Amino acid sequence: ITGYSTVIRDITQFKESERRMRQLNEELEQRVQIRTLSLEQREKQLATIANAVPMLIAQFDQEERLLFANDAYRKWLHDADGAIMGMSLRELAGEERYRVHEPHVRQVLSGNLVSYERQSPGPDPVTLAITFMPEFTTEGRVSGFILVASDISTYKDIQLELEKAKEAAEVANATKTAFLANMSHEIRTPLGAVIGFSDLLFTENLPLTERQNYIEVIKRNGRLLSNIINDILDLSKVEIGKLEIDQTDVAFSEILNELSSILGLEASAKGIELLLNPHVDIPQRFRTDPLRLRQILFNIVGNAIKFTNKGSVTVEIKVLKAADHSSKLAFIVSDTGEGISSEQRDRLFAPFMQADVSTTRKFGGTGLGLALSKKLANLLLGDVILSDSAPGKGSTFTITIALVTGESNPTVRAERETSAQIKIDAEFDLSSLKILVVDDSLDNQALIKRILKLAGAAVVTANNGKEAVDFVSQDDFSLILMDIQMPVMDGYQATSVLRKSGFAKPIIALTAHAMNEERKRTLESGFDDHITKPIDRKLLLKSLHRYVKAEAGLS
Secondary structure, eight states, X not given: OOOOOOOOOOOHHHHHHHHHHHXXXXXXXXXXXXXXXXXXXHHHHHHHHHHHSSSEEEEEETTOBEEEEOHHHHHHTTOSSSTTTTOBHHHXXXXXXHHHHHHHHHHXXXXXXXXXXXXXXXXXXXXXXXXXXXXXXXTSOEEEEEEEEEEOHHHHHHHHHHHHHHHHHHHHHHHHHHHHHHHHHHHHHHXXXXXXXXXXXXXTTOOHHHHHHHHHHHHHHHHHHHHHHHHHHHHHHHHTTOOOOOOEEEEHHHHHHHIIIIIHHHHHHXXXXXXEEEOTTOOXXXXXXXXXXXXXXXXHHHHHHHTOSSSEEEEEEEEEEOTTSOXXXXXXXXXXXXXXXXXXXXXXXXXXXXXXXXXXXXXXXXXXXXXXXXXXXXXXXXXXXXXXXXXXXOEEEEEEEEOEEOOOOHHXXXXXXXXXXXXXXXXTOOTTOEEEEEOSOHHHHHHHHHXXXXXXXXEEEESSHHHHHHHHHHSOOSEEEEOSSOSSSOHHHHHHHHHHTTOOSOEEEEESOOSHHXXXXXXXXXXXXXXXXXXXXXXXXXXXXXXXXXXXXXX
């Protein structure tokens, strides 16, 4: 060594730069760690959200390989350990199903949003709403796609039910519209006869026989109007379970006589025969509701006559015995009329419906008869069914009701019938009664007053409840016939005032309010009885007869 040289360099700046570089690296690493942790947390959050959503969610890359699947998607594919990750959509779906989805996959990989519906295969198929959403890089290239599928079976079912309900509502609305139009016709027809023949009664020098004929026409059409209204009310009562059945003894011969005398005349007028064929084992008397049985028979047999233009209508009556030893009385009604097609049968017993619209125009009728008859027969523990029919070959309807044998002792029956006849004969004598008639209709006042005066009663009339209260405070009446709906003071208010003032004698509602709920309300409001309009003279007098004894102090 001959010597050395020393180089001294100031590296403070270098060291500082190195320190700052290390610090910067540490900060960057921290940021990366924080960013990585944030991304991991974000991925976990997104996965948690995706797993909580009741949909199938999956992420695929550009090669259609599965990158992510939520729990619902994995469960759908029966994957418990993540084995499906990395598999292609073709492998996951299978070749056959993939061919269905492939056109949509091509579209989404072209950058298009695709949505469609597909029914899944299997024993319990469901309807899936499937959406493919493309994913893009920052440069705008498609990097893959997201698949979202949801089970919309319930929604589809609800949608279908709503459509059915809408269709049913439209059909019901159209049916009721047609019914109202038809009902208007059915009401106006007899109403026109009533008004027209009433006007003719004022014709001068009208022969007595012709006048009597006009009165018969008015009476017949008035009853027809009443029957139409009663059918509507009865059907409404049956629908809400408010129609009451009144079981009593019925003479079989009376039923036959009514069918023969009333409907037999209708058949004869059309030039056809009504044949009644009762079997020998029919009991002379049985228990049922005679009013409802007559309604059923007159509807069904009347229909058969109406739809038969030539030939005959046959009513076969027989007893049907069941295995449990119970019996039914069957009326088998066969006609040689137009018949009913298989398409018409489905709606035959629906309210307001007839075989078709042309039937309504051609034959008339409200479309209530069959529906009401079937429901009434059900209440009598029987049924009405269409046994057989074909267009052009006639129809056969079978009516059944429960058969319960009635009183068969002729002596007891004769005594009962004699007693009833005496009662009917005596009921027309109301000479011991002074009756206040309260009604805002002057025509009704005149009619009721005339009926009561012919029976011997003394009658005073009032136009509303207020007048009735005033009259009662000034005079003594045996009973009051009170309308319900009136101006100034209605029947309910008047009855309340009268009862509070101490009037304890009978107050009878004589009203057009005919529903059971209205009858119940009147009886709960202080009335003693409820009689409905239109007025049946015999029924009115029969109802009033029991108050004759009460007035005489015998009851």
